[in-house]
Amino acid sequence: MSIGKILIANRGEIAVRIIATCRQLNIKTVAVFADPDRHAKHVQMADEACHLGSANLADSYLNIDKLIAAAKIHQVDAVHPGYGFLSERAEFAEALAKHNIIFIGAPAEALRLMGSKSAAKQTMLQADVPCVPGYQEADQSTDTLRQAAAEIGYPVLIKAVAGGGGKGMKIVHQASDFDDQLKSAQREAKNAFGDDQVILEKYITQPKHIEVQVFADQHGHVVHLFERDCSTQRRYQKVIEEAPAAGLSDATRTDMLNAAVKATQAIDYVGAGTIEFIMDGDDSFYFMEMNTRLQVEHRVSELITGVDLVAWQIKVAQGEPLPKKQTEIHESGHAIQVRLYAEDPTNNYLPSTGLLERVQLAVADHVLVDSGVGTADSVTIHYDPMIAKLVVWAKNRKTCIKRMQQVLDESAVFGVKTNIGFLSHLLSTKAFLKHQIYTNSLDQGELAYLPSLSPEVVAIYADHLLSTPGSARVWDRANGWRLQGNQPLQLQLFHQGTEHHFTVTWEDDAYLINGQDHYLPGPQDRCHVHRHQVQVVHNHLRHEFSLPDYEAKASVADANAIIAPMPGKIIELKVKDGDQVRAGTTLVVMEAMKMELELKAEADATVKAVHHQANDQVQAETVLVDMEPV
Template structure:
């Protein structure tokens, strides 16, 4: 039976992406949404929508009963889970089947089998798929695990059986550290997944993460759609993905693609899946895990093959054979995807929440922007802080990198901090250009991503300001300029937390910066400005700084208070009214975005009043502690 209406049990960019394919296929869509997403992009795009609960995930996007009730209410034929949330939960697939609904995903048996790292590995070993040497048996006694680790040889990787995203994963470098790391891994696994079982694997010190897109139908056909390199990671989270993988020999690629087909056939699979391999320095590769769903990085595969994988998912789910045979699937050119997040790379990558005052995401020929947000939307503490996936295709890898830099250069986001400059630095790094990035390169601080504010950047900003604002000097204070006579101009700014002063003048047809650097901005130099925030692009690198915000400074200096930087929960209040505090002293600890933040005073003072106590939920900018006026 053809599918005519689909409920999308997800949100954000993946929901938008599924809706776009459904529109092209003339299939109606139903969006579900929690309180925080009432006006979200995916809700407005869908043909119908249904409110399913509060921002608490267990009350909305993870609530199977509510999603099934919404599906029945709107008369859908099938449910697409996207990725994350319920996409790999066997109980969800079973509940949909019981309700007479089609699950556009993997079979229940495959979800159960591949959901356990130990069972998955045992299955692959039986199918003669290369696996990392390790221990994956049921005996979880401390002595057995310690002995197995000693036999494998250090370093050893401890992995939670039900894990993902780096949770319950520990690297052990010596036998004397094993028990402490094992306890920590089991504790994390129990908290995150309700299951503290682990497996052990030989830790590969220079690992590459290569994965193969596979697809299977109900008619016995299994194909691959080539491989992706996802080695550019931080803390086990992918940042940049590309297809095909650069630097693979033809023999290794052929063996890996064949192994992926063999792995998929071993579990009687259906739909889209990804076989993830880890590769060491001598081109040996080993099965790591299977993702039984569509991947975030599926777009790069689509770009090199010309295939719409969501369309394939729908067709296979309604019983059709795969649209193409293996001999008909070809790869062409190169594709790169970057994940654009609302986070602060200069502050341990803490998520950045708040209003998206301006979202300008550039598109050029053969590029795709997948985003679930727009200007005036908000990044909240409730969900993953991804803003967009930016994807580009070109005839080869070198041109592809340059095109991605062009997209980043022409894009700008204001209102929250982002990793856009960080992505630009990664793409410009020689290790990335020579495809010598490993999954632990960033965590081991192997890449030099340091930047300093070049005099040329000051000249580019000055040129932009004077070119586009003929009355610049009339509003000098609000834009950071101070006029001393006719010349020069003094620019005050803050870069990477450091306050700087620069002097700019115009001499001999060029800008003179700080009395010694001459520079005339070029056409390829770009400058994005929003209020007191500046983003300058020079030589494919992005520089972000802020100008003095005198109005805000005045407000802050008169406030004499500690405010909540984002919505969250008070964990501890360390002071009381009448208590003296010293500059830099922590007065409140709060939890936001699943992290603890220590809020400190900036000067010696006496506490006037405390407004909140432990366990209170507070909104962004809520006053927490008031200090006596200085």
């Protein structure tokens, strides 16, 4: 059957990306949207659009009945689920089939099998695919799981059977922490997937996350499109991905690619998929899971192979054979993708919500920008806080890193906090350059991001001020550049909550900061300014500060209260009125923007009053618990 119209059961950058391929194939598209997305980019780009309901996911992007009704009203031939939401839900694929609508994804049987981490692991063991030692049985009693963890040996990893994206995943380093971590993992899994079952695995202390892009058609053909290194993660959320993986021996790469194909063949798979492996320090690798959908990081595989994976998905869904045989798929060059998020790396990476006052993303040759938002859009609490994916290709890894740094240098986002400076920092570290970042490196406090307000940074900002028309810097034939009236420039800046004062003068063809530290900004330095916010880029590192009249709305925890750092839902209250607590004790567990936050006491204290209860929705800066320091 030839597909002429597709409904995209998703939102944001992946919906935009699918629409782009459909346009190239002359296929009409139907966007769906919830209330917050009424004017979103994917809605504007599609040929038709259908309103689903409120921001509540159960009323919109996760409502199978509404999506099928929309598909029938708009008379589509197929539905593309993107990734996340319903992309791996077997019941969605089956419901579409009942209405003779093509599901552009994996067969329901494969979705169901690989959707269970325990069943997936058992299947791979039977297919002789190497797997991490662990426990994946049906008995989910706490006693049984605790005993299994002891037999595996600590540290162990608790993983939600139906999980993904780090939800329901906990590392347990000692037996005394097992019960609490198990409870937290089960709670996260139940909230995110409606299933609190878990498996246990031996935790590898220096793991690399290597995954293989696979593709299969309805005629029994299976190919791989090489591997990706996705080891740069934080809280199991990928931050930077690249293809091919650096540092793999030829023998290991060949074995891994062959194992991925074998794993795909073992389940009679159809469509795009990813076999994820974990690799230890001696190049041994083990099956972790299969993602039965397109991946967020699929772009890096596209750039090194020249293949449009969405186009392949559509062709395979139509019943066509794979466009290329394995011997016809070749890799060329290197590709890196970074995920630009609305979050604050200097405040425990808390997601940041609000109006995107200015979004400036660099565009250049061999650069892809996948984004579902832009200037004047908002980042809300309802969805993932991703602003964009920036993807770069070059002939080799070293050049690719340099090109990505340039792209980040020339990009800026204002209105919300972002991780753009953190991304630049990671790319500049020796660990990344030598491909020695492991999946736990960031969570262990390595590679900390601590931007400073150095004299060089101040000089770059001063140069920006004085280089604009009407500034205080003038040209003097006898003395060259000087400040008008020979008056020094006085700057008052705020950096990480602290006020700083600087005196800037021009001397010996360079800026003098507080009477010392000469610096003349170079061609690679950048200064991005929007209203009262400043971002200076020096040596590919970003330094952010604000001017005196910048009004930040930040909630600050203190010893007298626990304050909600952002809008969200209270999951658990661990204290009651009158309790004595120690500094560092978790008092409240919140859920916001798909992340579970533990709010801790800043000092030893007595709980005076608990103002909310579990399941309450609260706004940012709401006082949750009042305390009296002791």
